Structure formats: structure tokens, C-alpha cells
Amino acid sequence: MLRDIVDFYVNEAGMHIWLEQAECVILNHGNFLLGFCERDVSETEGCITLFYPTKEDVDIMYNQLKYISTSEPVINETYQIYNFFTKDPEGRTLEFQTFLHPIEPVGFF
Numbered sequence: 001m002l003r004d005i006v007d008f009y010v011n012e013a014g015m016h017i018w019l020e021q022a023e024c025v026i027l028n029h030g031n032f033l034l035g036f037c038e039r040d041v042s043e044t045e046g047c048i049t050l051f052y053p054t055k056e057d058v059d060i061m062y063n064q065l066k067y068i069s070t071s072e073p074v075i076n077e078t079y080q081i082y083n084f085f086t087k088d089p090e091g092r093t094l095e096f097q098t099f100l101h102p103i104e105p106v107g108f109f
Contacts, residue, residue: 002038
């Protein structure tokens with residue numbers, strides 16, 4: 001099952017393998033690290049948000065994932081974002097979004 005979830009995040013969501021360990025793989029998207037380990041039961045609570053610089057980038061991801069998306073991209077006026085949602089193969093909620101207002105660059109501390 002670990003290989004299936006890694007394949008999804010690499011081939012469908014555009015993440016990269018950052019580190020592979022025995023029974024665990026850590027993926028990255030910009031400075032976001034996401035780890036998965038082979039276990040008997042998957043932890044699937046919460047929402048994972050992947051940030052993109054532009055609406056066009058979000059649309060590209062939507063076009064790649066619309067076959068499993070749970071919403072179409074929309075502008076959320078309350079948060080000034082453009083986003084859509086989908087589920088990964090184990091049922092986790094994924095949000096793909098961009099901000100519609102200036103933001104500070106994200107970096108490592």
C-alpha cells in the first residue's frame with residue numbers, strides 16, 4: 001500500500017521523493033514535507049493543503065485530478081483563495097490552492 005500512496009503523490013499530485021527509508025518515504029512540495037510509512041492502518045484524518053503560486057497552476061492540477069476531485073476550482077472570497085478539493089487513495093482530503101492577495105514568501109526557519 002505504501003507504494004500506491006507514494007505513486008499517487010508523485011505521479012498525480014506532483015510531489016517529489018525527498019527521502020526513502022525502510023518502510024517510510026518522505027515527499028516534498030516546495031518546503032512542505034509529507035511522510036508516509038507502511039502500517040497496518042492508515043491515518044487519514046485532517047486536510048493536506050498544497051499551495052501553488054497562480055490560479056493557472058491550480059487549474060493544471062485540477063485538470064490532472066478532476067477524475068477524483070470532490071469540487072471544481074472556485075474563488076473563496078472569505079479567505080481570498082482559489083481552490084479545489086480531492087481525496088487521495090487512502091481517503092485523506094487534499095486542498096489545492098493559491099492566494100488571491102500578496103503573501104510573504106515561505107522559507108525554512
